Amino acid sequence: MKKILIFAFLAVQERFVRLFMPRVSTHQLLLLPGIESLRWTLGRWRAWRTFELAAKKVPAYRQFLAKHDFPGRLPGNGTVYDEFSQIPEMDKDSYIRPWSTEERCLGGKLPRRGVVVDESSGSSGVPTSWVRGPDEREATRQLLQLGFARTSKALDKQPFVLNAFSLGAWATGMNVTSSLTDVTMIKSIGPDKDKIIQTMQEFGTGFTYIILSYPPFLKALFEDTRLRWQDYDIVAAFGGEGISENMRAHINKYTHGAFGSYGASDLEINLAIETDFSVALRQAVAEHPKLAARITKQDEYGVLPMIFQFNPYGYLIETNDAGELLVTIVRRENINPRIRYNIHDRGHVMRVRDLKPILREYGLTQVLSEQLLDLPLLFHYGRSDLSVDFNGAVVAPDALRDVIYNEQALLDAVENHRLISYEDAAGNRQLHIALQLNEQATESKELDVERYLGHVVTELRRMNGDFNNAIRTAPDSTLPTVAFYPYRTGPFTDDGRKLKNEYVWQLDGDEVGDWELDFSYTAQQ
Structure with missing residues (x-):
């Protein structure tokens, strides 16, 4: 009976919205302050309904659930969020690649x-x-x-x-x-x-x-x-x-x-956007270590998170045990539903009502003054599958990006950066940190690269305690190396040919030895 009433309510509510679908003002009404709890609850109900619709009408999803021995409906006895969290998560390897596009569509076509x-x-x-x-x-x-x-x-x-x-x-x-x-x-x-x-x-x-x-x-x-x-x-x-x-x-x-x-x-x-409020909050996190420790996982991931706001009426966003975001698009109109889809991004969600007391506690009234929308906050730390491991520590390219961009001389001189993990001749896994100088810096040779080689490692160690400990305990023969490369040389020879920059390379052999290093540095314990 509970499910019947909820789904009937959703049908009436969404039919009303559809009558005004061409009008952006309808969506503005859904973002009004003061109805945060309603948006939050409706989003979870819609996710429930979308899951059962997909389980009933999408051939691939029926097979996917059967493979995981999971029923195509929720009991509806406990809270929607707790029951929804038991649904098996999907990603590109487990769901997108095994089935054809048609099989993943409503009605199988x-x-x-x-x-x-x-x-x-x-x-x-x-x-x-x-x-x-x-x-x-x-x-x-x-x-x-x-x-x-x-x-x-x-x-x-x-x-x-x-x-x-x-x-x-x-x-x-x-x-x-x-x-x-x-x-x-x-x-x-x-x-x-x-x-x-x-x-x-x-x-x-x-x-x-x-x-x-x-x-x-x-x-x-x-x-x-x-x-x-x-x-x-x-x-x-x-x-x-x-x-x-x-x-x-x-x-x-x-x-x-x-x-x-x-x-x-x-x-x-x-899915989510930066607002004046989320930007002000991010800047406050960067300036106040205690606030960062209270509301972020910056110490764990070694990177300042991007902070966005999103509408929970349209998306249910969760975090799994590995710290990765699981996203459900709750609209029933999608012809190719994704339920608890893991894109392998690290992150978590926080409601504004839970954040406000913390900001007041730290006296950050100027951040609160920027708040216009009471939409929940999404903290995003980058891709989990585009990081590299070093002696048990996870190093993210976003952390290297922050090291470069937080130093004006490097910001002006560096075109691109890359974390390169490779195996040396002895079978040891190595980490090479490569930085490409832009054309101007390559020609002028004004950047004091020898000064900044050590700076890069020092800052990464400061930002990431696990990485710092990993260097302290690593054998001398496996300590990370850092090098600056002239524009479009070494590992950056083919840059610009792909749609997006590549920030991580996983190599099978010792290809780094083939690159000419004008300036290089090996980390010290």
């Missing part, structure tokens, strides 16, 4: 019309195709338009969106373009500095340019001296990877603000 196919970047392997039906694309469109409306409301000039995400079949570039075309002026350029600069020169300073791209591209764009950036009004939005607060400050020299979005091709491109 693809709709004849209205389906868009895009693909992931393939950063962890071969690119994967994803199908999105008309209803879920409409939902994504409205969420992106809502975010855009909030951004553009504060602008004095007409907004002009320059979409510099990679175009073609890639999920982000495609969805951004299709979602924003009917609400703003947009030019989809892709990551091409020349065309962006040419466009801004052509259209002049009468617009506020909202430039969307990956953080490394934004940094390189604003450092291009062909344009007088101070003459233009610019807002930056980024996705694909995180940034340090020093990097944000660097980009903000050229813009009115830089805000990130969290998403994934496997799920959706805009």
